[in-house]
Amino acid sequence: GESVGLHLPTLSVQEGDNSIINCAYSNSASDYFIWYKQESGKGPQFIIDIRSNMDKRQGQRVTVLLNKTVKHLSLQIAATQPGDSAVYFCAENSITSGTYKYIFGTGTRLKVLA
């Protein structure tokens, strides 16, 4: 498959274990954050989002934590499965000069070991 990023940090996790992927964002004024999953040869797929008035949000097998004090976002995947192997990106919705745009992190490659 096509490579999303040649030098991405990689997290290797045993199947069934929990995964934690971290992301540092840049703008303390950003008020909306999204985690995406990108599989080889595909576009990013929306996983979960969180607004800045929350510090935790849960989905199905996924939880996003937001720490505004240190501008840190994390994605927790419970009971990691082989199908979770992909590159994961965080995105912050940053407002500059009155307009919004998304800024993406560099991504983390998750490898699930059987």
Added chain:
Amino acid sequence: KAGVTQTPRYLIKTRGQQVTLSCSPISGHRSVSWYQQTPGQGLQFLFEYFSETQRNKGNFPGRFSGRQFSNSRSEMNVSTLELGDSALYLCASSWNAGGNEQFFGPGTRLTVL
């Protein structure tokens, strides 16, 4: 509901040529954003269109341009192609501009020879 569609999926061009890529957003979505993805630079914002108007633009040269039609479909154009323009071009749509869920298409893989 159909997702974001992009055409073509793959494209090979030579330096100096121009290219037009097309994006159809999710039905009801009025905002379309374009991104360039490369292994070295990651995902970089190109521009966003809402109601046929460019609302925001990233740091790309003027060779990169776009437009949006009344049905919210969008096209982006790259003129005078350079080798460094080889990338995956992604389109994302959301129902409104700024601060909302954004959904991506599969991308167009452009190779410049």
